[in-house]
Amino acid sequence: MSDPMQSTEPKYTLGANAVPAQIRIARPTDRLDDVLEFYRDGLGLPELARFQAHADYDGVMLGLPGKNVHLEFTQHQAGSPCPAPSLDNLIVIYITDDEAYHGLIARMQRKGHTPVEPENPYWAGRSFTYSDPDGWRVVICRETGI
Structure with missing residues (x-):
């Protein structure tokens, strides 16, 4: 019998095996x-x-x-x-294609959106962080997460 704690397969169900649509x-x-x-x-x-x-x-x-x-x-x-609860409440969008990533960053700058310093230094140098009009943060990152 396999150990369920060792499984690397992601589970896409909620409680009582409810699958989110x-x-x-x-x-x-x-x-x-x-x-x-x-x-x-x-x-x-x-x-x-x-x-x-x-x-x-x-x-x-x-x-x-x-x-x-x-x-x-x-x-x-x-x-x-x-109001945004803190500077570390983020939506992180991963764009792994270099051309698409740089194109999106250029587009944001053309639209007048200037990157801000991330609250968490983890994001510095690997992504761009923007503050939306209400102060909520969006990170555009080249690397995928977990």
């Missing part, structure tokens, strides 16, 4: 247009869907890539403040 990371903003310019127009994440005036909310879903994992940004008519 989709993951959405959602957050509010008071700067929906600016956030869209950063993530959609700067990073190039495709817009999957949008809604307006749904229970006083407007929102947009962006792919990471495709439809299985996506970001949702919402803005409430009465305001949706969402």
Whole structure:
């Protein structure tokens, strides 16, 4: 009998063997247009869907890539403040193709997005960190993670 602790096979189930069909990371903003310019127009994440005036909310879903994992940004008519909790709350996007990586960095700079110093020195020299319009951090890295 094999030891399950020795398995290198990733498990893609949640409790009770529930297999996630989709993951959405959602957050509010008071700067929906600016956030869209950063993530959609700067990073190039495709817009999957949008809604307006749904229970006083407007929102947009962006792919990471495709439809299985996506970001949702919402803005409430009465305001949706969402200050970043720290400089180390990150979305890390791994781009392993050198040409695509350098192209994305150049695109971000053309759009006026200047890299910021990462809070964690692990990311220095191996990636570029950007601060979105609400202060949340996005890291674009050439190396893959785990």
